[in-house]
Amino acid sequence: MFRTPTRKSLSLVAGGLLLLCLPPIAHLSGEPYLISLFSRILIYALAAVSLDLILGYGGMVSLGHAAFFGIGAYVTAILSSHNYEGIAILPWPITLAGHASALVAWPLAMMIAALLAALIGALSLRTSGMHFIMITLAFSQMLYYFFVSLEAYGGDDGLSLFSRNALPGLDLSKDTHFYYLCLALMSVFLVIAYRLVHSPFGMVIRGCRENEKRMQALGFPTFRYKLACFVIAGAAAGLAGALVANQTEYVSPGLMHWSRSGVILIMVLLGGTGTLFGPVLGAATFLLLEEFLPIYTEHWMLYLGPFLIVVVLFARHGLYGILVGRERDNG
Amino acid sequence: MAEILLRTEGLCKSFGAVQACNNLALEVVAGEVHALIGPNGAGKTTLLNQLSGDLMPDAGRIFFSGREITRLPLYKRAHLGLARSYQITSIFPQLTVEENLLLAIQAHCGHSFHFWQKAGEEPQLRAALALALAQVGLTERAKIQAATLSHGEKKQLEVGMALACNPKLLLLDEPMAGMGPGGTVEMSNLIMKLKQHMTILLVEHDMKAIFALADRITVLVYGEVIASGPPEEIRTDPAVRQAYLGDEVQ
Numbered sequence: 001m002f003r004t005p006t007r008k009s010l011s012l013v014a015g016g017l018l019l020l021c022l023p024p025i026a027h028l029s030g031e032p033y034l035i036s037l038f039s040r041i042l043i044y045a046l047a048a049v050s051l052d053l054i055l056g057y058g059g060m061v062s063l064g065h066a067a068f069f070g071i072g073a074y075v076t077a078i079l080s081s082h083n084y085e086g087i088a089i090l091p092w093p094i095t096l097a098g099h100a101s102a103l104v105a106w107p108l109a110m111m112i113a114a115l116l117a118a119l120i121g122a123l124s125l126r127t128s129g130m131h132f133i134m135i136t137l138a139f140s141q142m143l144y145y146f147f148v149s150l151e152a153y154g155g156d157d158g159l160s161l162f163s164r165n166a167l168p169g170l171d172l173s174k175d176t177h178f179y180y181l182c183l184a185l186m187s188v189f190l191v192i193a194y195r196l197v198h199s200p201f202g203m204v205i206r207g208c209r210e211n212e213k214r215m216q217a218l219g220f221p222t223f224r225y226k227l228a229c230f231v232i233a234g235a236a237a238g239l240a241g242a243l244v245a246n247q248t249e250y251v252s253p254g255l256m257h258w259s260r261s262g263v264i265l266i267m268v269l270l271g272g273t274g275t276l277f278g279p280v281l282g283a284a285t286f287l288l289l290e291e292f293l294p295i296y297t298e299h300w301m302l303y304l305g306p307f308l309i310v311v312v313l314f315a316r317h318g319l320y321g322i323l324v325g326r327e328r329d330n331g
Numbered sequence: 332m333a334e335i336l337l338r339t340e341g342l343c344k345s346f347g348a349v350q351a352c353n354n355l356a357l358e359v360v361a362g363e364v365h366a367l368i369g370p371n372g373a374g375k376t377t378l379l380n381q382l383s384g385d386l387m388p389d390a391g392r393i394f395f396s397g398r399e400i401t402r403l404p405l406y407k408r409a410h411l412g413l414a415r416s417y418q419i420t421s422i423f424p425q426l427t428v429e430e431n432l433l434l435a436i437q438a439h440c441g442h443s444f445h446f447w448q449k450a451g452e453e454p455q456l457r458a459a460l461a462l463a464l465a466q467v468g469l470t471e472r473a474k475i476q477a478a479t480l481s482h483g484e485k486k487q488l489e490v491g492m493a494l495a496c497n498p499k500l501l502l503l504d505e506p507m508a509g510m511g512p513g514g515t516v517e518m519s520n521l522i523m524k525l526k527q528h529m530t531i532l533l534v535e536h537d538m539k540a541i542f543a544l545a546d547r548i549t550v551l552v553y554g555e556v557i558a559s560g561p562p563e564e565i566r567t568d569p570a571v572r573q574a575y576l577g578d579e580v581q
Contacts, residue, residue: 200443203426203450207434210423217383217421218496219409219438228444 008324012277019183023176035175036247037291041284042182043243046189048267048279050236055265056274057197058229059209060128063261064120064136067143068234070256071116072109072241074147077159077251079105084162102165102172106242113238114231116143121230125223128212137258147253158252165246172246182243186280189236193276196232205229270311272318281320336361336500336530337382342391344377344554351377352388353554359500364522364531366541369551370574375534376418378551379502382532383415384408396499409438412499416489416506418534424478431477431488432463435495459495467491467521483514490521500530507537515540542566550574 005013019038026034047069054060082089082098090096099105124135153159164172172178196202204225207215215222245251254260263286271282289307293300315322337359344352351374359365367375380386382393384405393401400408423431433451436459437443451460464470467487472480477488486506493501506522507515519540525531526544535541541548542562549559550571558568565571 195447195449198449199447200437200445200450203430203434203437204443206426207423210425211421213385213405214417214421214423215434215438216405217385217409217415217417218435218492219406220434220443221404221406225443 006324011323015277015281023179032175035179037287039175039179039182039247040244041287042179042186043240043247044264044267044287045280045283046182046186046243047237047240047264048271048283049186049189049193049276050233050240051264052268052273052276052279053193053196053236054230054233055268056272056278057202057209058205058226059212060125060226060230061133061265062124062136062230063133063258063265064124064138064140065233065237065264066256066258066260067120067136067140068113068117068237069241069244069260069264070140070143070147070251070253072113072238073245073251073255074153074159074241075109075112075238076105076165076242076245077161078153079108080161080163080165080245081153081159100163100166102167102242102246105165106239109242110235110238113241114235117231117234118227121227121234125226125230137261140256140261141258144253144256144258147256154252156253158250158254161245161249161251164249165242178247182247185239185243189239190276190280197276201225201228266308270308270318272315272320275317275320278318278320281323282318285319333363334361335359336396337532338394339382340392340394342378342381342393343389344374344381344386345389350554352381355391355551355554355556357549357556357559359530359532360547361499361530363546364526364533364544366545366548367532367534367551368536368538368541368548372553373551374554375551376504377554379415379504379532379534383413383502409496409498412497413502414493414496414498414500415502416486416493416504418504418508420482420485420489422477422485422488422492424476426477427474428469428477428480428488429460429464429473432460432491432495435492436460436463439496463491463495466494468517483510483517486510486514486518487521490518494525498529500532501525503531503533503535505534505536507535507540519544 022038023035026032047065051062051065054062078089079099083100088095088097120136120139124132124139127135148156164178166172170177170181172181197206204215204220208222208226212222241255244255267282267286268279269282270285271280272278289304293303311318335358339355339357342352342355355378367378369375377386381388384403388401392399395411395413400411423434433456436456440456451457464473467490469484469487469491472484477485480488490503490506507518510518515537522531522544533545545562547560548562548565550557550565552574557574558565558571
């Protein structure tokens with residue numbers, strides 16, 4: 001069926017085209033560093049979409065999302081450094097060697113992030129509102145201090161990767177290859193998230209956001225559903241972490257500092273909570289402003305702050321809401 | 332003697348110094364419309380909250396279809412066939428009317444850990460949805476956001492959600508509160524219809540509606556039952572007249 005283009009479909013097509021054509025544009029205009037900037041945007045977009053799944057759709061305001069992001073990055077970096085040095089991570093009782101393959105490291109990063117999310121979620125989802133914010137914050141800070149004091153892996157100084165992970169068929173050390181991989185993974189996750197929020201599971205999650213007590217009265221064991229959602233979001237943030245470790249070839253405890261959770265949260269708020277493409281737009285806007293405002297003024301944060309406040313105060317669904325108008329439709 | 336569907340024994344609940352429920356014994360017979368009346372602060376909603384599982388009693392026991400449910404969480408009671416509506420309308424305002432009802436239906440069709448397919452596409456769900464919409468007269472309003480419904484329609488939706496759970500016992504907390512005369516008549520008709528399929532425990536302030544609908548009435552004052560019986564008996568009970576009805580009912 002052919003429909004007349006709407007603001008929403010136009011925006012999505014334009015955004016998709018821009019992201020697809022970015023590497024050639026960057027090369028032609030002689031600004032190849034744009035590719036790594038946009039890789040970073042895509043990675044943070046993935047983390048922001050995953051946060052929006054629990055925040056915008058599930059109503060769980062977490063200030064600890066960077067914990068999963070950071071743990072994903074550390075899993076990748078630790079595997080990579082052991083592989084480089086040829087020392088097993090765990091020599092006994094089973095030999096656990098390092099690994100440089102993305103096909104091993106990234107799923108493992110996601111699994112460990114998911115496990116951590118299950119653990120943190122199982123405890124913190126027993127609370128809600130302000131208590132939930134504080135508990136998720138406390139857990140991620142615990143993890144932050146754990147890695148700060150973990151001298152074996154660089155402690156405060158962080159850990160460098162010898163090289164990016166290997167993936168058959170692609171050369172991830174080439175920024176263009178890496179960029180398209182980030183774009184593909186982020187798009188796949190958007191599709192998954194889209195199906196998820198429109199599935200029966202997603203309906204339950206949205207119901208919990210609106211009125212959890214009522215959901216229980218209807219017969220839903222809401223805790224299980226919220227925990228499952230929290231784990232899915234944690235796993236996706238873990239993948240984003242694995243990607244960011246590859247992108248910068250360096251990890252540090254700063255990745256799981258609460259201020260990093262705050263940055264991801266700001267991206268979601270800026271782009272539009274409860275929308276899927278909003279967080280992508282939010283991540284892009286935030287990182288572009290962070291990149292280009294300092295060119296004009298040293299005190300760029302002085303301008304970023306009021307901008308954030310205005311958007312959050314006056315646009316209920318963020319920049320995405322302004323862009324597409326009334327046809328958000330949970331997309 | 333008909334089967335007793337719901338029974339409480341020595342139920343107690345207090346909030347600080349306020350005894351909202353004091354050694355309360357209640358019996359609801361299967362198939363009846365049982366009305367709960369009493370002056371403000373008599374503990375009617377507190378009792379309902381304990382029956383549905385929103386609140387846990389301090390002491391006492393609750394039995395439902397011959398099984399003790401005193402400590403059962405809210406969602407498990409719903410699966411046993413206990414559904415409720417709330418005094419303060421409790422719907423999902425950001426979802427559409429259809430989605431609100433769909434959630435209620437979904438809650439009783441096994442688990443909802445389906446991550447991929449679109450919600451509400453199975454034919455049996457659609458049929459149940461169409462029925463639920465028709466039952467409360469909201470078929471025309473199916474696609475609109477629940478927040479934009481009128482007050483009366485929200486109440487209807489609320490009852491519709493409780494119904495979609497296909498309960499054995501329906502707890503209705505002031506379904507007519509804040510409704511105009513037309514809405515009250517409509518809601519009374521709905522309750523009359525429902526009566527044929529399920530047992531109803533009703534908290535309501537509209538005396539005319541209660542005396543028309545109820546098979547049995549229990550009167551609560553300060554968390555205690557002061558009388559329980561058929562409407563004619565309650566109407567003439569001197570203690571009730573004194574404590575509650577005053578001179579209102581002749």
